[in-house]
Amino acid sequence: MISTNQPSARHTIAVLVANEPGVLARVIGLFSGRGYNIESLTVSEVDEVNARSRITIVTSGTPMVIEQIKAQLARLVPIYDVHDLTMEGPHVGREMALVKIRNAGEKRIEALRIADTFRARAIDSTLESFVFELTGDTGKIDAFIDLMISLGEVEVSRTGVVAIARGEHVQMPLVRKAKSTRRKTKKAAED
Amino acid sequence: MAKPRKTSPRTPSSPQAAKPEIMSGAAVVLRALKDQGVEVVFGYPGGAVLPIYDEIFKQNAIRHILVRHEQAAVHAAEGYARSTGKVGCVLVTSGPGATNAVTGLTDALMDSIPIVCLTGQVATHLIGNDAFQEADTTGITRPCTKHNYLVKDAEKLAEVMHEAFYVARSGRPGPVVVDLPKDIQFADCPYTNAKDQEPKSYRPQVKGDDSAIEKAVELIAKAKRPVFYGGGGLINAGPKASKLFGELVRKTGYPATLTLMGLGAYPASDKQFLGMLGMHGTYEANLAMHDCDVMICIGARFDDRVTGSLAGFSPKSKKIHVDIDPSSINKNVVVDVPIVGDAATVLEQMLAVWKAKSYKPDEKAIASWWRQIDGWRSRKCLAFKPGSKEIKPQQAIQRLFEKTRDMDCYITTEVGQHQMWAAQYFGFDEPNRWMTSGGLGTMGYGFPSAMGVQIAHPDALVVDISGEASFMMNMQELSTMRQYNLPVKAFIINNQWMGMVRQWQELIHGKRYSESYSEALPDFVKLAEAFGGVGLRATKASELDDVIDEMIASPHPVIADILVTKEENCFPMIPSGRAHNEMILSPSDQEQQTITDKGMALV
Ligand SMILES: Cc1ncc(C[n+]2csc(CCOP(=O)(O)OP(=O)(O)O)c2C)c(N)n1
Ligand SMILES: [Mg+2]
Numbered sequence: 001m002i003s004t005n006q007p008s009a010r011h012t013i014a015v016l017v018a019n020e021p022g023v024l025a026r027v028i029g030l031f032s033g034r035g036y037n038i039e040s041l042t043v044s045e046v047d048e049v050n051a052r053s054r055i056t057i058v059t060s061g062t063p064m065v066i067e068q069i070k071a072q073l074a075r076l077v078p079i080y081d082v083h084d085l086t087m088e089g090p091h092v093g094r095e096m097a098l099v100k101i102r103n104a105g106e107k108r109i110e111a112l113r114i115a116d117t118f119r120a121r122a123i124d125s126t127l128e129s130f131v132f133e134l135t136g137d138t139g140k141i142d143a144f145i146d147l148m149i150s151l152g153e154v155e156v157s158r159t160g161v162v163a164i165a166r167g168e169h170v171q172m173p174l175v176r177k178a179k180s181t182r183r184k185t186k187k188a189a190e191d
Numbered sequence: 192m193a194k195p196r197k198t199s200p201r202t203p204s205s206p207q208a209a210k211p212e213i214m215s216g217a218a219v220v221l222r223a224l225k226d227q228g229v230e231v232v233f234g235y236p237g238g239a240v241l242p243i244y245d246e247i248f249k250q251n252a253i254r255h256i257l258v259r260h261e262q263a264a265v266h267a268a269e270g271y272a273r274s275t276g277k278v279g280c281v282l283v284t285s286g287p288g289a290t291n292a293v294t295g296l297t298d299a300l301m302d303s304i305p306i307v308c309l310t311g312q313v314a315t316h317l318i319g320n321d322a323f324q325e326a327d328t329t330g331i332t333r334p335c336t337k338h339n340y341l342v343k344d345a346e347k348l349a350e351v352m353h354e355a356f357y358v359a360r361s362g363r364p365g366p367v368v369v370d371l372p373k374d375i376q377f378a379d380c381p382y383t384n385a386k387d388q389e390p391k392s393y394r395p396q397v398k399g400d401d402s403a404i405e406k407a408v409e410l411i412a413k414a415k416r417p418v419f420y421g422g423g424g425l426i427n428a429g430p431k432a433s434k435l436f437g438e439l440v441r442k443t444g445y446p447a448t449l450t451l452m453g454l455g456a457y458p459a460s461d462k463q464f465l466g467m468l469g470m471h472g473t474y475e476a477n478l479a480m481h482d483c484d485v486m487i488c489i490g491a492r493f494d495d496r497v498t499g500s501l502a503g504f505s506p507k508s509k510k511i512h513v514d515i516d517p518s519s520i521n522k523n524v525v526v527d528v529p530i531v532g533d534a535a536t537v538l539e540q541m542l543a544v545w546k547a548k549s550y551k552p553d554e555k556a557i558a559s560w561w562r563q564i565d566g567w568r569s570r571k572c573l574a575f576k577p578g579s580k581e582i583k584p585q586q587a588i589q590r591l592f593e594k595t596r597d598m599d600c601y602i603t604t605e606v607g608q609h610q611m612w613a614a615q616y617f618g619f620d621e622p623n624r625w626m627t628s629g630g631l632g633t634m635g636y637g638f639p640s641a642m643g644v645q646i647a648h649p650d651a652l653v654v655d656i657s658g659e660a661s662f663m664m665n666m667q668e669l670s671t672m673r674q675y676n677l678p679v680k681a682f683i684i685n686n687q688w689m690g691m692v693r694q695w696q697e698l699i700h701g702k703r704y705s706e707s708y709s710e711a712l713p714d715f716v717k718l719a720e721a722f723g724g725v726g727l728r729a730t731k732a733s734e735l736d737d738v739i740d741e742m743i744a745s746p747h748p749v750i751a752d753i754l755v756t757k758e759e760n761c762f763p764m765i766p767s768g769r770a771h772n773e774m775i776l777s778p779s780d781q782e783q784q785t786i787t788d789k790g791m792a793l794v
Contacts, residue, residue, distance in 0.1 A: 017392075018391075018392055021341070022329060022333070022339075022341075025330070025333060026333060029333055029334055033334050050391075064521060064522075064525065067521055068518060068521075068522055071516075071517040071518035071520070072518045074517065074518075075362075075363075075516060075517065075518055076338075077337070077338040077358055077390055077392060077393045078338075078390075078392055079392055080391070080392040
């Protein structure tokens with residue numbers, strides 16, 4: 001990678017890929033082979049009919065590196081579409097975390113209080129622990145975890161960011177595919 | 192990134208033809224090759240591809256060339272592809288067959304050579320079990336292919352075969368691996384001729400953006416110190432691209448330089464040609480690049496061998512970059528007018544705009560630019576003193592060039608000093624005549640590659656300009672050449688050193704020549720004879736011409752062992768980490784040269 005003096009920034013990239021063996025390895029191999037950074041990566045199928053998945057990648061780099069990442073992704077044969085959500089306008093990004101905290105006494109009550117302000121739900125509890133479920137942007141989840149750490153022993157499982165462009169107009173083909181799949185899965189659920 | 196690609200996925204192309212024929216997977220493979228127009232396959236058998244070899248045995252449409260090492264099969268296919276513009280085809284067995292092919296695949300990826308490589312694989316139910324001769328071929332070759340496939344579904348075999356060829360030749364060409372489990376080769380498979388099967392997700396952009404092209408042509412027309420910089424993309428885009436490139440260069444009257452991979456895209460004998468650019472390029476080409484005000488890059492990728500220090504690279508120019516691969520644009524160098532498209536198509540568009548707008552170059556400015564260039568040219572950076580007793584390596588190549596000038600001749604090379612001298616002293620006036628390993632720099636490329644060229648052009652003179660060290664990396668192919676009566680010539684520039692390594696050690700490592708001497712060399716004449724070929728040797732200048740004549744005249748494979756001055760260095764040279772205007776022209780320049788710490792770390 002060529003280093004430049006430009007500042008590095010975080011980008012959220014949505015990628016529509018063929019849902020076939022090895023496709024994730026191609027994407028990850030591209031990032032590791034070329035020295036790009038992956039902050040998080042999520043994947044799930046969004047189109048059962050044409051077997052397509054949506055990958056959301058959070059990465060960071062200088063503008064030149066981000067352009068490279070997108071161009072390198074786009075030229076992979078099983079990739080249909082690449083959208084830089086960060087560049088293309090407002091978008092929402094969320095992740096979910098399951099946070100287990102082990103503590104007792106006052107700290108336990110404090111944990112519950114904080115969870116309440118963060119709108120985290122306790123989905124499991126014992127006399128010495130809670131598991132909280134929390135969604136939000138990365139910053140919110142980081143902040144919650146920071147607070148929990150000061151209150152006990154913590155274990156975390158995070159999904160990584162999923163993201164989508166804001167606005168009612170569904171214009172990107174990527175979204176259109178996701179929508180048609182949604183309709184389909186709903187129907188499947190009704191059956 | 193406004194790239195309107197891949198937006199309109201078609202429905203999977205359902206076969207229009209009546210009913211697909213049912214045949215064995217191995218038969219599907221052969222049929223697909225035939226329908227793709229494959230004439231020759233370079234391969235080596237083994238357990239995991241025996242069904243395919245059985246099918247080969249039963250037919251005559253496709254010729255199989257039995258190489259002596261799988262790496263050579265891929266290089267041979269590369270030579271075949273590069274000299275014909277067709278897709279080269281390789282067939283190897285699982286495990287060691289596939290791993291031996293990896294260097295060739297990487298070479299083809301770096302130089303954008305279209306290859307389809309079929310690899311055998313253990314039966315699908317054994318995959319992942321560390322079965323005998325199992326290797327994770329798709330895993331191993333993922334980073335060294337443009338794309339690869341593991342066929343686990345007999346229904347999909349025909350489609351994958353055809354798609355593999357489409358991917359290999361379309362857009363920026365490259366190697367594609369199709370991994371074929373043995374049970375699939377035996378299975379009943381439907382065959383449909385989906386010859387032009389496009390993968391739904393892969394549609395490279397061919398036509399350039401009109402407004403970008405107008406902007407580019409205006410920049411070109413208004414330039415005062417322009418330079419055309421063409422690369423291997425011109426060759427890959429077919430002979431038409433070279434023709435159109437020549438047309439634009441001549442219409443404008445501007446100077447043109449080419450990369451190592453681009454040689455032949457513009458006639459070397461033309462007065463507007465400045466020679467090759469880059470690390471061992473000419474003084475005039477590199478200075479024109481450094482001082483130009485408009486750079487027109489077509490099908491080249493601002494490779495580090497070409498740019499030298501990026502900080503000092505052509506600081507005053509506006510840059511136009513035409514490339515079929517969007518990821519090549521703005522990778523190393525930020526350009527002002529990026530154009531994604533096929534070189535031939537974009538050149539055609541550019542010429543149309545040039546005509547429509549009746550542009551005229553700024554004659555006064557261009558004349559003064561040429562005066563400056565002629566000043567650089569007068570340094571005669573490639574001049575050398577031919578030896579009267581000893582043969583100078585440059586002299587050997589120059590004589591070979593002069594003697595083959597009017598012949599139907601193809602040149603391949605290995606990697607090292609001889610490769611750079613060949614690029615400098617052998618002039619190519621046409622595309623597809625020059626085969627060299629540019630991106631990967633693979634010693635051992637040239638000899639098998641020449642074999643592939645000779646297969647494609649049986650009546651042509653095919654010469655591998657070789658080094659004594661490189662030659663030994665794939666010399667086993669002499670046996671293949673004997674078997675098929677391929678009269679390939681190995682013209683060994685024998686300096687008894689890994690010359691290029693020695694040169695860098697001299698320059699950068701205080702003349703500590705660690706392990707770079709070619710010790711215990713074989714007698715190349717006897718070696719040729721042992722394989723049933725002809726061996727020749729020139730030890731002094733007076734013998735050179737006779738040996739070349741005899742080599743050319745021979746209808747057999749020949750090794751010509753040309754003993755040259757041992758410690759000659761390759762000039763001009765831009766030392767690592769330096770800019771185009773910091774060239775070393777001669778040994779005396781070299782003495783004063785100090786390499787920066789940063790430069791030392793570069794390759
Ligand atoms: C497979 C491989 N291994 C190592 C190298 C590194 N290397 C580059 S040039 C060279 C020496 C080549 O020697 P020779 O073939 O005699 O050519 P000369 O430079 O002497 O002309 C070596 C070892 C390489 N390019 N390829
Ligand atoms: Mg040598």
